[in-house]
Amino acid sequence: MTARLGAWLDERVGWRKIWEAIFLRKVPKVNWFYTLGSATLFVAINQAVTGILLTIYYVPTPDHAYDSVQFITTQVPAGWLIRGLHHYGASAMVILSVLHMLRVIFYGSYKYPREMTWFTGVGLLMLVLGFGFTGYLLPWDQKAFWATTVGTRIAEVVPVIGNWILRIMRGGEELSALTLSRFHGSHVWVLPALLVTLLGVHLYLVVRLGISSVPKSEE
Amino acid sequence: MDEQEKQDYLEAYTKKKEKGVPFFPDLVFKDTLIALLVFVFLVAMAFFLGAPLEERANPSDTSYTPRPEWYFLFLFQLLKYFPGQLEVIGVIVLPSLVIAALVALPFLDRSPKRNFRHRPWVIGLTASLVAAVIILTALSLLEAPPPSVAEAGDQTAALYAENCSGCHGSSIDVQPGTNLHEIIAQGRHEEGMPAWSADLPTDEIDALVGFILSKSGSNLFVENCSECHAAPELVAGNPLVLRDSLEQGPSFPAHSSLEIPQWVDILNDEERTDLLNFLAAPDGQRLFEINCASCHGQSVAFSGEESQLRTIISQGGLHLEMPPWREMLSSSELDTLATFVVNPSANPDGADLYNDLCSVCHGQFIPAAENIEQARETISSGGAHETMPVWGDVLTEEQLDALVTYTLAAASGTPLELGQERYAKNCAICHGEFGEGGPNPARQDDVIAPISSSEYLRTRDDDTLWAIISEGQPNFGMSPFGAAFGGPLEDDEIDAIVAYIRSWQQNPPVELPPEVAQAPSAASGAEIYANVCAQCHGPEGEGIIGPSLRERGFQSQNSDEDIFTTINLGHEATSMIAWGGILTSDQIQQLVTFIRSLGDDETDLPAGPVSFASDVLPIFDRACKACHGNLGGWDGTTYGAVMTSGNNAPVVIAGDPEGSLLIQKLLGTQTEGSLMPPSGALNERDIEIIIDWIRAGAPDH
Numbered sequence: 001m002t003a004r005l006g007a008w009l010d011e012r013v014g015w016r017k018i019w020e021a022i023f024l025r026k027v028p029k030v031n032w033f034y035t036l037g038s039a040t041l042f043v044a045i046n047q048a049v050t051g052i053l054l055t056i057y058y059v060p061t062p063d064h065a066y067d068s069v070q071f072i073t074t075q076v077p078a079g080w081l082i083r084g085l086h087h088y089g090a091s092a093m094v095i096l097s098v099l100h101m102l103r104v105i106f107y108g109s110y111k112y113p114r115e116m117t118w119f120t121g122v123g124l125l126m127l128v129l130g131f132g133f134t135g136y137l138l139p140w141d142q143k144a145f146w147a148t149t150v151g152t153r154i155a156e157v158v159p160v161i162g163n164w165i166l167r168i169m170r171g172g173e174e175l176s177a178l179t180l181s182r183f184h185g186s187h188v189w190v191l192p193a194l195l196v197t198l199l200g201v202h203l204y205l206v207v208r209l210g211i212s213s214v215p216k217s218e219e
Numbered sequence: 220m221d222e223q224e225k226q227d228y229l230e231a232y233t234k235k236k237e238k239g240v241p242f243f244p245d246l247v248f249k250d251t252l253i254a255l256l257v258f259v260f261l262v263a264m265a266f267f268l269g270a271p272l273e274e275r276a277n278p279s280d281t282s283y284t285p286r287p288e289w290y291f292l293f294l295f296q297l298l299k300y301f302p303g304q305l306e307v308i309g310v311i312v313l314p315s316l317v318i319a320a321l322v323a324l325p326f327l328d329r330s331p332k333r334n335f336r337h338r339p340w341v342i343g344l345t346a347s348l349v350a351a352v353i354i355l356t357a358l359s360l361l362e363a364p365p366p367s368v369a370e371a372g373d374q375t376a377a378l379y380a381e382n383c384s385g386c387h388g389s390s391i392d393v394q395p396g397t398n399l400h401e402i403i404a405q406g407r408h409e410e411g412m413p414a415w416s417a418d419l420p421t422d423e424i425d426a427l428v429g430f431i432l433s434k435s436g437s438n439l440f441v442e443n444c445s446e447c448h449a450a451p452e453l454v455a456g457n458p459l460v461l462r463d464s465l466e467q468g469p470s471f472p473a474h475s476s477l478e479i480p481q482w483v484d485i486l487n488d489e490e491r492t493d494l495l496n497f498l499a500a501p502d503g504q505r506l507f508e509i510n511c512a513s514c515h516g517q518s519v520a521f522s523g524e525e526s527q528l529r530t531i532i533s534q535g536g537l538h539l540e541m542p543p544w545r546e547m548l549s550s551s552e553l554d555t556l557a558t559f560v561v562n563p564s565a566n567p568d569g570a571d572l573y574n575d576l577c578s579v580c581h582g583q584f585i586p587a588a589e590n591i592e593q594a595r596e597t598i599s600s601g602g603a604h605e606t607m608p609v610w611g612d613v614l615t616e617e618q619l620d621a622l623v624t625y626t627l628a629a630a631s632g633t634p635l636e637l638g639q640e641r642y643a644k645n646c647a648i649c650h651g652e653f654g655e656g657g658p659n660p661a662r663q664d665d666v667i668a669p670i671s672s673s674e675y676l677r678t679r680d681d682d683t684l685w686a687i688i689s690e691g692q693p694n695f696g697m698s699p700f701g702a703a704f705g706g707p708l709e710d711d712e713i714d715a716i717v718a719y720i721r722s723w724q725q726n727p728p729v730e731l732p733p734e735v736a737q738a739p740s741a742a743s744g745a746e747i748y749a750n751v752c753a754q755c756h757g758p759e760g761e762g763i764i765g766p767s768l769r770e771r772g773f774q775s776q777n778s779d780e781d782i783f784t785t786i787n788l789g790h791e792a793t794s795m796i797a798w799g800g801i802l803t804s805d806q807i808q809q810l811v812t813f814i815r816s817l818g819d820d821e822t823d824l825p826a827g828p829v830s831f832a833s834d835v836l837p838i839f840d841r842a843c844k845a846c847h848g849n850l851g852g853w854d855g856t857t858y859g860a861v862m863t864s865g866n867n868a869p870v871v872i873a874g875d876p877e878g879s880l881l882i883q884k885l886l887g888t889q890t891e892g893s894l895m896p897p898s899g900a901l902n903e904r905d906i907e908i909i910i911d912w913i914r915a916g917a918p919d920h
Contacts, residue, residue, distance in 0.1 A: 084265020
């Protein structure tokens with residue numbers, strides 16, 4: 001039965017080719033460090049799923065942000081788990097992507113023919129830090145408020161356009177409701193869109209070029 | 220890599236692939252295993268630690284030390300090594316370089332070699348970068364509170380170390396003319412500096428201002444004065460008294476019984492200036508309050524040049540004598556001039572007279588007058604004995620600068636009626652007609668605290684109020700009212716509202732917020748008193764460990780609000796704790812009422828004969844001494860001076876209160892000059908005490 005359904009679908013969708021291209025390709029023998037990339041991908045998916053669940057209850061206004069986060073943590077069934085996964089997932093994301101990058105540097109994997117994979121990877125790392133920075137303000141607690149106050153002020157140090165950047169980030173001279181909605185908008189729409197795009201290219205290249213091998217001592 | 224090397228690599232890779240394993244299931248199994256481990260770890264963190272959530276964001280909280288999330292800590296730490304102008308290096312240049320290096324890595328490292336043994340540079344640099352980030356993060360986590368700059372016994376330096384040095388380091392450069400008191404009190408949110416007014420009493424803020432502006436003054440204070448004085452107790456003191464104490468040395472009355480050196484010999488001019496700048500910091504608003512407000516009220520109307528004002532303040536009016544104009548002007552001219560002075564816009568004829576006769580001395584500064592009768596009286600009688608002190612002799616250059624700047628800014632006010640009208644239209648809905656507050660319509664179960672209380676007004680200066688009105692307080696549900704933030708009010712309208720709110724400080728619209736004033740009194744106040752206060756203050760308020768509460772001195776020197784505040788906030792360094800944390804404000808109010816009732820038997824008049832030292836002199840100290848010290852004219856500081864000094868001496872005729880000029884001036888029945896004090900009559904009880912004392916023969920005991 002399953003085989004027939006698979007055949008029926010394959011005739012119309014052609015999934016077997018895709019399956020073969022992605023999963024049945026042969027790859028060089030590698031060590032455990034090569035799992036860091038997929039672990040990062042896994043945490044990214046975790047962030048997306050828990051993030052989407054959080055937006056169901058979260059309200060991005062100064063009046064309600066804190067209360068809604070509190071509601072999620074204490075009232076929503078398994079809300080503590082969803083928020084906990086998202087919170088610690090953020091840290092895991094930073095750690096894993098940095099470790100993944102160090103592995104790539106150590107084995108020289110950014111070299112021909114994988115330069116483009118490397119560029120998209122650097123972009124993805126910046127996006128991860130952007131997620132961390134914008135997501136931090138959303139609970140609207142003391143730590144969020146003051147860390148973002150200090151964090152956004154750093155932008156003002158940029159010569160000439162510093163104050164302009166600051167006002168764009170804050171939506172005015174001061175941290176306000178506008179800042180919150182800007183950070184929220186970036187965190188749930190702008191950055192994810194960029195992330196999905198870059199990640200798509202990154203993964204396509206990984207499959208197309210194959211993962212690099214562990215270089216022998218003479219290589 | 221040339222074409223050959225590329226070819227070689229691809230061939231070698233293909234071979235390795237052939238010897239390799241299929242992605243599924245071999246690698247997928249490994250990936251899944253790791254993903255599962257990560258997931259279990261995350262769940263464990265969520266379960267055992269939970270995602271933290273601190274207190275709700277509070278933009279006015281001052282005690283909060285902001286720290287970024289841990290993975291930005293290294294950057295935060297890095298900033299500490301690039302202070303001031305160098306900040307741009309730590310913040311922009313270094314991170315940009317690292318990012319640029321990352322992006323360019325495939326171009327920088329072009330050799331075909333991949334094993335780490337052949338790439339010492341890349342591996343070495345990466346390793347040192349990683350090490351640097353780890354070390355910076357560790358330092359940031361470990362770094363103890365900033366090194367204290369406090370020396371033994373220097374309380375102000377300790378205060379500075381505790382509150383300021385964490386962000387500002389050991390010293391701060393301040394532009395001349397900066398109102399530092401204001402900056403400390405209200406903070407600078409856009410730069411991440413919290414408002415300190417909630418955490419530090421005004422005295423301590425003043426001490427900090429003095430410390431920051433005049434560090435050498437602070438050192439001199441520690442060396443010379445701190446053995447007897449605590450800095451917050453002296454700062455913001457009356458500059459007249461401070462200067463006297465420095466100039467008179469051992470002959471300064473309060474120092475007379477002590478072994479005090481002649482300061483003039485020990486400290487040179489510059490050092491004394493430093494010391495004065497520390498003790499009465501160059502802070503215009505404070506200086507105005509201390510020196511000018513007793514005669515001029517909250518602000519003076521002045522529209523002239525800064526240099527003019529400077530001259531007026533520094534020269535004072537002591538050396539000028541205003542002629543009795545009734546000898547030179549007709550009655551109708553006097554009337555014209557008087558109406559003009561009271562309301563310059565109403566009477567253009569008066570402007571000519573004023574320009575001809577008065578502006579020579581008064582400049583464009585039209586002297587304040589409450590009503591036409593008073594103005595007429597002043598103009599017609601003339602006189603010199605109640606003019607302004609020569610502040611130029613008293614204040615340091617820095618203090619004078621600050622005072623002039625502030626007075627000018629405060630003088631450009633707007634009429635209160637406009638403010639009142641705008642207030643009623645925009646603010647009264649939530650804050651109440653008298654600023655008494657009420658339930659917060661924007662947030663359930665939240666109460667808007669009174670904004671007309673002296674507590675509130677004292678701890679917020681005009682700029683803070685202005686900012687609150689203009690920008691709103693979004694997280695307390697107050698929307699912005701300033702046009703710049705999309706609100707309905709123009710800048711000058713906000714000015715007017717601020718001026719109106721500020722006027723409550725002088726003329727409280729209600730004695731106490733209604734919910735406090737309406738609270739049931741006495742009965743339960745007595746119970747609370749017996750349980751709580753009687754242990755130290757005695758069951759009848761006679762005082763045991765704590766001071767007596769029934770004594771007239773206590774009762775007359777403290778307003779209801781003072782008592783309320785003392786109970787609410789306690790007294791530092793005594794066993795009087797802040798009861799506000801234990802008692803509700805209703806209960807404290809009941810206590811205040813009860814404590815007032817303790818004094819009832821004694822509030823009328825002192826039993827027995829009035830004493831000069833303990834009854835009369837304190838009134839002079841409080842109400843007269845600011846001007847009637849040793850600046851000439853009548854001197855109200857000692858018994859001898861009270862009895863003998865005065866331009867038209869003597870002002871006290873023992874046994875004849877009605878004939879004594881002092882009493883006439885206090886009652887407003889005088890024929891020369893105007894009512895004293897210029898800010899308004901003393902309360903009846905004080906006047907009665909002085910009358911009784913004179914009637915009893917003005918004895919010195």
